[in-house]
Amino acid sequence: MADSSRGLRLPAVLREEPQFRLLFLGQALSVLGDRVIAVVLPFAVLSVGGDVRSVALVSAAQFLPFAVLALPAGVWADRLPRKRILIASDSVRLVCQLIAGLLLVSGHATVPQLVVLAAIYGAADAFFSPAITGLLPETVSVGNIQPANALRGMSMSLGSIIGPAIAAGLVALAGPGDALLFDAATFAVSVACLIPLRPRAIPPDPSVASAEDDTFLTSLKEGWREVRKRRWVEAGLIGISSYHVIVLPAIFVLGPVLAVQDFHGAKGWALIVAGFGIGSLLGDLLLLAWRPRFALRTSTLMLLGAGCQAAIIGSGLGVFAIAGLEVLAGICVTGFFSLWETSLQEHIPNAALSRVSSYDYFCSVGLLPLGNLVAGAVSAAVGLRPALLTMSALSVLVTLGILAVPEVRHLPRGDAVPVSV
Numbered sequence: 332m333a334d335s336s337r338g339l340r341l342p343a344v345l346r347e348e349p350q351f352r353l354l355f356l357g358q359a360l361s362v363l364g365d366r367v368i369a370v371v372l373p374f375a376v377l378s379v380g381g382d383v384r385s386v387a388l389v390s391a392a393q394f395l396p397f398a399v400l401a402l403p404a405g406v407w408a409d410r411l412p413r414k415r416i417l418i419a420s421d422s423v424r425l426v427c428q429l430i431a432g433l434l435l436v437s438g439h440a441t442v443p444q445l446v447v448l449a450a451i452y453g454a455a456d457a458f459f460s461p462a463i464t465g466l467l468p469e470t471v472s473v474g475n476i477q478p479a480n481a482l483r484g485m486s487m488s489l490g491s492i493i494g495p496a497i498a499a500g501l502v503a504l505a506g507p508g509d510a511l512l513f514d515a516a517t518f519a520v521s522v523a524c525l526i527p528l529r530p531r532a533i534p535p536d537p538s539v540a541s542a543e544d545d546t547f548l549t550s551l552k553e554g555w556r557e558v559r560k561r562r563w564v565e566a567g568l569i570g571i572s573s574y575h576v577i578v579l580p581a582i583f584v585l586g587p588v589l590a591v592q593d594f595h596g597a598k599g600w601a602l603i604v605a606g607f608g609i610g611s612l613l614g615d616l617l618l619l620a621w622r623p624r625f626a627l628r629t630s631t632l633m634l635l636g637a638g639c640q641a642a643i644i645g646s647g648l649g650v651f652a653i654a655g656l657e658v659l660a661g662i663c664v665t666g667f668f669s670l671w672e673t674s675l676q677e678h679i680p681n682a683a684l685s686r687v688s689s690y691d692y693f694c695s696v697g698l699l700p701l702g703n704l705v706a707g708a709v710s711a712a713v714g715l716r717p718a719l720l721t722m723s724a725l726s727v728l729v730t731l732g733i734l735a736v737p738e739v740r741h742l743p744r745g746d747a748v749p750v751s752v
Contacts, residue, residue: 342619344478350470350528351479357524358463359486361421364517366487366494367501367510368428372449375435375507381442389442393449393456398697400457405689406550408462409682413469416462418525423455425518428511435508460692465685468676469530473745477626477673481618484665488611491604533681554686557679563627563738564679564687567671570634572694573729574667577722579699580706581641589644589715599650606654607640610661617662618669626677627742630670631734636663638726645719677745 345352373386381389408416427448434440471479501510558564590600623629636659643656672688679687710718733739 342478342482344471344475344482348471348475348479350530351467351475353524353528354463354467354470355479355482355486357521358483359490360517361521362486362490363494363497364514366490367498368514370495370498371502371507371510374502375431375440375511376442376445378435378507379440379442379445381445385442389445389449392446393453394696394700396450396453397457398693398700400454401461401693401697402551402554402686402689403547404458405461405554405686405692406547407458408465408685408689409554410550413462413466413685414525414528414530416458417466418522420455420459420462421518421521421525424452425515425522427452427455428515428518432508432511432515435506435511437508440508461685461689464672464676464688464691465681466530468681468684469533470528473677476676476745477622477669478619480669480673480676481615484618484669485612485615488608488615488661488665491611492608550686554683554689557683557687558690561678561738562736563742564675566733566736566739567627567630567674568690568694570631570667570730570733571671571691572698573726574634574637575695575699576702576705577726577729578638578641580702581644581719581722583699584703584706585641585710585715585719586644588710589719592715594650594653602650603644603654603657606657607661607664610658610663611665612661613658614662614665615669618666622744623670624744625740625742626670626744627674628734628740630667630674631730631739633663633666633670634730634733635727636660637667638730639723640664641719641726642723645716647716674742678742 340346345355372389376386376389431440431445431448434444467479467483468476497513498510501507501513558568586603587600590596590603594600594603640657640660643653643660646653646656648656672691675688675691676684706718706722709721713721
């Protein structure tokens with residue numbers, strides 16, 4: 332009889348890398364909590380008497396610290412043990428969500444309190460992202476970096492699908508305060524998984540000055556120097572910026588507005604978003620098994636497909652056709668990000684990895700509000716569909732320019748990474 336359990340085996344990276352197992356377990360649940368809160372937070376603000384402006388204020392309070400602290404956070408993540416930074420970040424966010432949840436449950440929450448707690452939460456979140464990018468290579472062998480990133484992407488994709496359902500249930504059955512307490516519990520699990528984590532020591536690269544030996548400002552400049560001496564990193568940051576400034580406003584701003592007009596409102600938009608989520612999962616599964624010979628070239632080619640998201644939404648097709656095309660877009664988006672991050676982790680010396688990745692987060696999260704504002708103004712001037720088609724056209728042109736950079740097309744895989752054609 333065939334061994335039916337073979338089909339149920341964990342991915343190889345989880346079987347072979349016990350330290351990554353700890354990291355992944357805690358973060359997978361924490362990501363789920365984050366996706367729940369993304370849905371619940373506006374309802375929490377409205378439940379205490381806030382209005383649309385209050386919702387925007389709380390959202391801005393959570394985002395602005397990230398934009399301000401992303402680059403300094405990269406320096407600290409290269410100077411201090413990254414595990415400690417993750418524990419500190421999760422602990423602060425746990426306390427923020429616990430206090431906010433208890434205030435909401437007890438009926439004592441106010442909008443100013445939620446603004447302050449959101450700002451503290453955002454500041455802690457800013458330190459988390461560069462630190463985990465630098466920590467991941469310390470928990471896996473070089474050959475397992477790509478599947479580790481694919482699994483992280485899968486947890487985010489699943490969280491985006493499951494999280495809203497959990498959020499809706501918690502709000503309906505209990506209230507937004509209980510949802511925040513649920514998020515606090517996920518941070519507690521993450522801290523419990525991080526405490527026994529034992530990252531491996533990576534030998535220092537003599538070509539990179541240690542952040543621990545420099546002043547803070549010198550370390551910040553060294554991080555920028557590591558970016559500037561690699562044309563493929565500069566080109567990749569342009570790609571990251573173009574996607575977040577030009578394309579993503581189609582998802583966060585213009586798409587929902589068009590859905591109200593043409594896609595039967597939230598119901599139709601949910602179907603389109605679900606199609607994207609399914610594509611993201613398929614892309615993550617693909618990257619667990621397929622390791623392209625030129626990861627950065629493949630990532631940039633996938634950015635071409637990712638950039639078509641705006642045109643797909645503004646295509647004038649029916650909801651089901653758009654949802655089907657969004658499956659393909661989801662594959663491209665998750666492939667773009669996973670392979671880009673893998674390229675950074677395979678080629679940037681570990682001592683500078685958090686600083687370099689902090690520019691990535693600054694160019695993505697930091698510039699997204701600018702894109703939202705510009706997209707809103709352009710769509711008001713020329714109309715929703717023309718704006719969406721123009722956004723994709725600009726993204727494709729930028730990506731073709733990135734592909735013209737030889738270092739992007741020919742960057743090899745990291746040492747000892749098995750590849751497939």
